[in-house]
Amino acid sequence: MKNHYLNIVLILLLTSCAGDVMDKQYSYETFEEDIIEIRKQITNEQADLLERAIRLAYKEKLNITDGTNSEMMTYRSLLHLLEKSQKEYLLKQEEERRFEEMKRLSMLSSLHIMMLSLQVRKSNLSSSDFRDYFEFSGYISNTSQYDVKAVNGTLHITDLFDNVLKSIDLSFTLDIPAKTSAGALFTKADFEWEYNRFNDVDVRLARTPLSDLEAHLEIKELILSDGTRVKR
Numbered sequence: 001m002k003n004h005y006l007n008i009v010l011i012l013l014l015t016s017c018a019g020d021v022m023d024k025q026y027s028y029e030t031f032e033e034d035i036i037e038i039r040k041q042i043t044n045e046q047a048d049l050l051e052r053a054i055r056l057a058y059k060e061k062l063n064i065t066d067g068t069n070s071e072m073m074t075y076r077s078l079l080h081l082l083e084k085s086q087k088e089y090l091l092k093q094e095e096e097r098r099f100e101e102m103k104r105l106s107m108l109s110s111l112h113i114m115m116l117s118l119q120v121r122k123s124n125l126s127s128s129d130f131r132d133y134f135e136f137s138g139y140i141s142n143t144s145q146y147d148v149k150a151v152n153g154t155l156h157i158t159d160l161f162d163n164v165l166k167s168i169d170l171s172f173t174l175d176i177p178a179k180t181s182a183g184a185l186f187t188k189a190d191f192e193w194e195y196n197r198f199n200d201v202d203v204r205l206a207r208t209p210l211s212d213l214e215a216h217l218e219i220k221e222l223i224l225s226d227g228t229r230v231k232r
Contacts, residue, residue, distance in 0.1 A: 137188075148175075219232065
């Protein structure tokens with residue numbers, strides 16, 4: 001009977017020690033043994049986080065503290081600190097991602113175009129020019145804080161009710177400076193595309209007075225002056 005009670009006491013002591021491993025001060029010397037017991041008490045993700053931090057600290061010969069206590073931390077307090085730091089890091093990453101997304105969306109709507117003229121250039125057989133062309137001239141303004149050097153997008157020509165009369169895909173290089181303290185600058189832009197005299201849309205567009213037309217630039221991709229690409 002005495003031996004039976006002794007066995008129970010030993011089991012309780014062993015269980016208590018195993019349960020207290022998280023409250024031990026972390027130790028490089030006993031970590032290989034401790035981590036085995038630690039993995040029985042916490043999730044694999046928590047144990048992996050703890051193990052990576054301790055192995056890195058050992059490699060760099062660092063003592064991990066919470067910044068307020070110079071004493072070595074327990075495994076439990078260290079895990080708490082790591083989880084808090086990881087959460088803060090993920091939140092910061094999410095904030096940066098949202099900022100970059102807002103900047104991207106802002107850049108894609110930062111170019112505006114004002115139409116100056118739209119006319120048809122007739123073919124010139126004497127110069128072997130057998131096709132008619134629309135000639136578009138306008139000003140592009142950049143309301144962002146970044147210089148643009150190349151644009152891929154679509155030029156939409158609409159009536160005064162924003163009904164699209166013609167859409168032309170464009171890819172062009174043009175230095176379009178960022179806005180200044182005085183406001184956005186205007187950069188001259190000229191485009192041309194083929195005019196089809198047998199196409200009702202082209203004929204209608206050619207006959208519509210300039211005062212009844214508006215131009216809009218839909219951006220698909222920008223290349224900034226530093227080489228950064230901004231895509232829709």
